[in-house]
Amino acid sequence: LMNDMGKTLDDANIQMDQDGELALAFGDLLRKLWAPGRTPVAPRPFKAKLARFAPQFSGYNQHDSQELLAFLLDGLHEDLNRVKHKPYIKSRDADGRPDEEVADEYWANHIARNDSIIVDVCQGQYKSTLVCPICNKISVTFDPFMYLSLPLQSTTTRTMTVTVFTCDGSSLPSACTVTVPKQGRCRDLIQAISNACSLKHNEKLLLAEIRGHLIHRFLEDPLASLSSIKDDDHLAAYKIPKFVKNTKFLQLVHRREERENGNVKSTMGWKPYGTPLVSPVSCDEIITRGDIQSMVHTMLSPMLRTESMGHPDISDTNTSLPASDPSPTTSTTEACTDSNIADSVHRDGGSLNLKSATSTKLALQLVDENNVCIDLSVGEDKAVKLSSSSISILVFIDWSGKLLENYDTHYLENLPEVFRYGPVTKKARNEPLSLYTCLEAFLREEPLVPEDMWYCPQCKERRQASKKLDLWRLPEVLVIHLKRFSYSRSMKHKLETFVNFPIHDFDLTNYVANKSSPRRLLYELYALTNHYGGMGSGHYTAHIKLLDENRWYNFDDSHISPINEEDVKSGAAYVLFYKRVKTDDASVSNGAQSSAGHNIYSRR
Structure with missing residues (x-):
């Protein structure tokens, strides 16, 4: 662009709709900026030309610098595109072919339509993997990118307690206390509990909020914000099994006899108490009343009474390890209660209790779709009609005094709050948010939002598929956008989070899925833009390193001043510009650090 712009445009076979005016105006601006002397340049002619092609940038309103950069790069690419007539190319699905072959094919198709100095220098390629949650169809595509927009994961954490129940009678309820991002989502909480309780590969967790001893709601949306869960809620x-399809959930609600309104003179009635239990029920098979009796017996089996067992409170048995002080005996920073206590149910005569207890008909009442209670203690061979309009099967169990002689339902009571306020403890030190952490969040597998459902070619329906991104091909100049501005229906918010980004040796080797090259992929920061202010108004500055001088400068409107390298980082950093470092030999791939001075590209 610093060369003869007219010749560059002629060689590029410019697009006739813009006649290369944007590239010419930008080239003229660059010449003025790099001309001898120290006179500030006001880019009014360039802004006027830009506004012709993008009216949103006209006038004197506030604009986002990253949006301006994105349009500018796209516009320069179109002006300088060497391809005059773009061929139509239909991309083929991977269909099990090697990633290297598919990636090269996608890149060749892209270059056949897009070939400019902008593509040469600024564009990379990432791998996108979609998996259908119903048929497990996998779709792999490779798409170009001009910049990476990275989310800012909150460094503020929140401690949450959730009680875990099993449906197969394998263990007693156990309370898990985990640490999650304060602004996190339900998937973060489910993942933390899964890790803490060593969830098996064939299991998954169904999260529910309990109110008034009933299931108030299932928290099934993985993208739901954790802010909707209050500290005094009960979770x-x-x-449940992971791979079972076409199921409904049996909700076992416990009731005991209590007087109406607590008045000693009032009549007795059955009132819910404790925590409901849940078990999946297959809709593909005929379910009888006896089947539900057996299912409930299984769920209740860990609570069979033995003379040797005490009555620990769920919350009393909980232990939690602070994230800042991991124990050498565990692989996670959160912990569940040890469920060994459940094993004692089956020792010292427990098997005798189990045999006698399971032969007892439980006082179960099924609520049908007409809200009528059906007695499940009689007619065990009769089939149960499942409601077609509800995903749940509501069953009451009435705990008589005689039944309570066999079972200890104490484990279902005293469900702990999400967070119980106690004595003030020393506040944990928050580590600065790393740019690597932001990149990992960007590359993390996550379900698509409902508005972006994927059409599965195998199911022939739109599905909420899971999506995973991987870096595949990195550009010479890597632009990273920190997503400081968040938008929702009710509010707009700017994140002032400090991001600790590398200035030297930004190593992306382990984040690139293409392992064909033995060389390490190192980058060096050479410029960044800063944003000061809020959503409605603000001010931009830039920090730029002149490579010839090996010195950083601060650019603030017409004022330019040198700054120290350690002052480059701040909570205002918004767009980062990295340049790939040359690695002349393959020895760096085994971990040897290269010399920054030797590897910095000279300025073009």
Whole structure:
């Protein structure tokens, strides 16, 4: 662009709709900026030309510098595109072919239509993998990118307690206390509980909020914000099989006899108490009343009474390890209660209790779709009609005094709050948010939002597929946009989070899925833009390193001043510009650090 712009445009076979005016105006601006002397340049002619092609940038309103950069790069690419007539190319699905072959094919198709100095220098390629949650169809595509927009994961954490229940009678309820991002989502909480309780590969967690001893709601949306869960809420997580399809959930609600309104003179009535239990029920098979009796017996089996067992409170048995002080005996920073206590149910005569207890008909009442209670203690061979309009099957169990002689339902009571306020403890030190952490969040597998459902070619329907991104091909100049501005229906917010970004040796080797090259992929920061202010108004500055001088400068409108390298980082950093470092030999791939001075590209 610093060369003869007219010749460059002629060689590029410019697009006739813009006649290369944007590139010419930008080239003229660059010449003025790099001309001898120290006179500030006001880019009014360039802004006027830009506004012709993008009216949103006209006038004197506030604009986002990253949006301006994105349009500018796209516009320069179109002006300088060497391809005059773009061929139509239909991309083929991977269909099990090697990633290297598919990636090269996608890149060749892209270059056949887009070939400019902008593509040469600024564009990379990432791998996108979609997996259908129903048929497990995998779709792999490779798409170009001009910049990476990275989310800012909150460094503020929140401690949450959730009680985990099983449906197969394998263990007693256990309370898990985990640490999650304060501005996190339900998927973060489910992942933390899964890790803490060593969830098996064939299990998943069904998260529910409990109110008034009933299931108030299932928290099934993985993208739902954790801010909707209050500290005084009560949460239960149910372990259920992962790969069972076409199921409904049996909700077992416990009731005991209590006087109406607590008045000693009032009549007795059955009132809910404790925490409901949940078990999946297959809709593909005929379910009888006896089947539900057996299912409930299984769920209740860990609570069979033995003379040797005490009555620990769920919350009393909980232990939690602080994230800042991991124990050498565990692989996670959160912990569940040890469920060994459940094993004692089956020792010292427990098997005898189990045999006698399971032969007892439980006082179960099924609520049908007409809200009528059906007695499940009689007619065990009769089939149960499942409601077609509800995903749940509501069953009451009435705990008589005689039944309570066999079972200890104490484990279902005293469900702990999400967070119980106690004595003030020393505040944990928050580590600065790393740019690597932001990149990992960007590359993390996550479900698509409902508005972006994927059409599965195998199911022939739109599905909320999971999406995973991987870097595949990196450009010479890597532009990273820190997503400081968040938007929702009710509010707009700017994140002032300090991001600790590398200035030297930004190593992306382990984040690139293409392992064909033995060389390490190192980058060096050479410029960044800063944003000061809020959503409605603000001010931009830039820090730029002149490579010839090996010195950083601060650019603030017409004022330019040298700054120290350690002052480059701040909570205002918004767009980062990295240049790939040359690695002349393959020895750096085994971990040897290269000399920054030797590897910096000279200015073009």
